[in-house]
Structures are given as C-alpha cells and as structure tokens.
Amino acid sequence: MKKIILYLFILSLLFNIFQYMNSTKILKTQSKEIESCEAKIKAVRDSSNIVYNQMIDANYFSLEMDDESLEYFENYSIPELTEQIRNELLALNDAPNGNKLVPYDPIDGNKFIINKFKILNHRWIIADVYSGTLRGEILIKYFINDGKPTDFETIQAILHQPRKPAQ
Template identity: 85%
Template structure:
C-alpha cells in the first residue's frame, strides 16, 4: 500500500511539473502574440494618423475647411451649396462646343469638358479639363446668386502637353 501511495505521489508530482512547464510555454507564446498584436496595432494607428494628417493637408484649401468662407455662406447648407455649384458647372459640359469656361476649341473633334472640381473657398474653384488627348486645369471665379444660377468666370487656364506613349 505504501508503494502505491509513493507511486501515486511521484506520478502526481510529474504531472504537476508537466502542467507547470506546459502552462509556462503557453503563457510565453501568448505573451509574444500579444506583443506582436500591440506592435501591429501601433503601426496601424501611426499609419492612420499619417493618412489623416495628409488628408487634412490635402483639404487645407477647401470650402469645408475654410472658416472665413463658411462664415460667408452662413445662410447656406455647405453640402447642398457644394452640390449645386458642381452640378451647375458640370451642366456647362453639355454645350455642343464644349464647356464655355474652357477657352480652347475642340481638338481632333473632341470638345473640352470639366472632369473634376475642387471648390477652394467662397470665390475660387480649380477644375480639371480634358478633351480626349489633352488635359489641363482652369481657375474659376464664382459668385452664388440667391435663387439664380451661379455666375462663373475663368480666371486662368493651363494646358498640359500631350504625353507620349512610352513602351
């Protein structure tokens, strides 16, 4: 009987040592995984902050980020006003000769139209223009009229040279 108790004691001791070693190994593995996850989270947060700061820099010149311009349009809903201005500007593309704000004639039968628009503040818009083979940019002065279409005036234009296909 004493030998059976001794064997059970030794067996339980070995079992406890095995459990301790196994638990320690699992704990170290989980600690490493947690540290790796924390490092990845930090990296993603840093990347997210970089992208957020780049977005703020990119939108520095925009109607939505300009307090003075927003004060100027205090009686308007900025998203609705922005949509109205963009729609009116893009509607000018329907002209058979091209957008009248672009002072260039059609090239190779392709009229110049406005593709993208960025409202800089309460007076200026920068827009990308395209004719199929050429593209450029125009700076537009605008004035919002109450219950009337917006007045647009081209201030300056730039036309980029054709890009050769490189193969």
C-alpha cells in the same frame, strides 16, 4: 497502502511539473504573439495617423476646411451648395462647343469639358478639363446668387502638352 499513497504523490508531483512546464511554454508563446500583435497595431496606427495627416494637408484648400468660407456660407447647407455648384458646372459641359468656362476651342472635333473640380473656398474653384487627347486646369471665380444660377468666371487656364507615348 503507503506505497500507493507514495506512488500517487509522485504521480501527482510529475503531473504538476508537466502542467507547470506546459503552461510556461504556452504563456511564453502567447506573450510573443501579443507583443507581435501590439507591434502590428502600433504600425497600423502610425500609418493611419500618417494618412490622416496627409488627408488634412490635402484638404487644407477646401470649402469644408476654410473657416472664413464656412462663416460666409453660414446660411447655406454646404453639401447642398456643393451639389448645386457641381450640377451647374457640369451642365455647362453639354454645350455644343464644350464648357464655356474653358477658353479653348474644340480640337479635332473634341470639345473641352470639366472632368473634376474642387471648391477651394467661397470664391474659387479649380477644375480639371479634358478634350480627348489634351487636358489642363482652369481657375474659376464664382458667386452664389439666391434663387438664380451661380455666376462663373474663368480667371486663368492652363493647357498641358500631350504626353509622349512610352517607348
């Protein structure tokens, strides 16, 4: 009986040593995985912060970020106002000779239209214009009239030289 107890004791001791070694190995592996995941999370957070800061910088000149413009339009819904301006600007593209805000005549039968635009503040808009092969930008001054169409006036326009095809 003493031998059985001794064998059981030795067997339980060996089993405990095996469990301890195995648990230690698993713990080290999991610790390395956790450290690796924490490093990846930190890298993603850093990248996210960089992108966020770049977005903030890119939107510095925008109606939504301009406190003075927001105060000027305090009685308006900015999303609705932006949609109104968008619709009125793009409706001007439907004219037979192109958008009247673009001070260039059609070239090779292609009229100039506004592609994209950004409302910079409560007075200015910058817009990308396109005519099939040529593109440029225009700076537009605008004024919101209650119950009437928005007044637009081109301040400055620039037309870019066509790009030469890559050889």
